[in-house]
Amino acid sequence: MTEHTVLIKEIDKLPAKYIAEVFNFVEYLQQKTQKEYESDVAGYKAMAADSEREQEAQEWCNASFGPVSNQ
Numbered sequence: 001m002t003e004h005t006v007l008i009k010e011i012d013k014l015p016a017k018y019i020a021e022v023f024n025f026v027e028y029l030q031q032k033t034q035k036e037y038e039s040d041v042a043g044y045k046a047m048a049a050d051s052e053r054e055q056e057a058q059e060w061c062n063a064s065f066g067p068v069s070n071q
Contacts, residue, residue: 011022
């Protein structure tokens with residue numbers, strides 16, 4: 001049985017008065033996931049905007065693997 005199936009069965013066993021709490025927790029996890037994603041995207045954008053590091057990375061790649069076209 002998959003974890004997903006087990007989770008659904010466990011939720012089904014809960015009294016109805018706790019279902020709202022399960023929804024609230026799921027929403028919390030979704031928001032947490034969104035914030036992590038946004039943080040990752042911001043980090044990648046910052047790295048891409050760092051032209052000095054990009055140049056260093058390009059030089060390292062060229063030295064290690066030969067010249068690579070940027071096109």
